[in-house]
Amino acid sequence: MQYLGIVFGSLIVAFGFNLFLIPHQVLSGGMSGISMILGMITPLNTGFANFLLNLPLLIIGYKMLGRRLIINSILSVIIISIGLYIIPVHAIAQDKILSSIFGGAITGLGVGMVFRSSGSTGGFDIISMILARKMDFPIGALLSGMNGVVIIISGFLFNWDSALNTLVSIFVTGKVVDAIYTDHAKLTIMIITEKGEEMRKHLLSNLYRGLTIMDGVGGYSNNKRNILVTVISRYELNDVKNLISEVDTSAFVNITETIEVMGLFHRPSPN
Template identity: 30%
Template sequence: MTKPEHSLSEIIKDIVTVIIGILFCGFALKGFLVPNKFFDGGVTGISLLIHEIYHKNIAFVIIAANIPFVILGAFQVNKSFALKTFVCVIALGICLLYVPYPVITSDKLLVSIFGGVFMGLGVGLSIRGGCALDGIEILALYTLKRSSFTISEIILGINIIIFLIAAFELGLPTALYSILTYYTASRTISFVIDGLEEYTAVNIISGKSDIIKERLVMELGRGITVYKGERGFLKESFDVSHPVDIIFTVITRLEVRRLKNLVHSIDPKAFVFTNSIKEAAGGVLKKRVREH
């Protein structure tokens, strides 16, 4: 008997995660951003801009602004994702209409920072639950196939336009504080999605690679890959080189310091360099966030 793709417990967990995310987004909007005429990036930023310029109810504006991107998502991603996203957006609109959030503060710095933090928490949790509360990434994905720009460049360009309009309509200080809100939200989203266990690739070049390999596997319990290379090629002795095993492994960022300390205790002259990994799957990696 084959195991169902998603168990009931996983579905319930996703639903609860999305609901919490929606509540956080509503709190960020009604408790911080809307009362103080602040903005965020993406479709939420467009919605807030329309709300301020035309004085339309933010709940209805967010729903209407996301509909084109939901339709686009049905073609660019899949219909299931688009349907879940549409339900989430509707739920956010209902939350904004009926949940009596208090206005927390009017201090501009606090609004820009904590408004961004709670917005990032909400959007990040909704993504972990399998849907999106902002369609800007879908638009970027659509534009990517028709231009030479990257997704990050497309999103940045759209947000620059949003903040320029905000600066023109509501003043430069508000736009600048809103940029801080957007940055804080973006960093929080990354943290919520990647978590403390964001994967880091580590490459180690050392003359004592045999000992390092053994201790990485036996003490840290990490899987390793070994490349064959050469070391040496110094300026004063360019023709002199030696074969060396280049060790590659993937760890979480919580383990980086422990790994570096271990390598340094074996070979203080070892060359160690790291870089972040956006996606990793398979091998001996432990499962982090269920993919949808």
């Protein structure tokens, strides 16, 4: 199901590019926007350029964000690149402003779906996810802030009408991403399991958060159990559920929204 979300979301992004944005010289943000520029001013195919530009960032992301996310991101980048290569560039609407708005919304929908499936579409997404993990800031806003360079390039290479339409597209994309993928929201996870030590090691080796462990006793069975409590960002939820299932499929897990976190949210570095 996770891979289906990545594939479907990536294809939506490619459709948004080739049917709404590229025909009107309206750009997306980040590396995708730069790939569009290369596709417009050089013989290089947009999909091929997208793959080449994302390759070094995927390597950086592998070190900073973990193997699972980057494998999912590689899948997304490949699907987007193939989609950009196969889907014909054809304008669905003739109005540039409408195309900018709807293209941005469709792109944001696809990117949000990929994020919710524990992946990324590469490029600035990887950079913004690293910053969001460190700063706990809405990822859509970070994407919008880093995309100013694409808007400036668009203005100088094409015209400032295209630059302003690109600004509209990027703004709408960021808003839709934040509506779908509320990564900055916090969740409290309480895990009740008979495999407490194994669960602790597995979570700490794969999760960028600390844990609190308490002893418990089953009210009905009278068996001893461990209660593990941690606070995560919403973008980590799918990964955490998968990690829990890998250790104990019968673990009882309670997930609640957290209004505010005080104190150390990130796992402290070892001395």
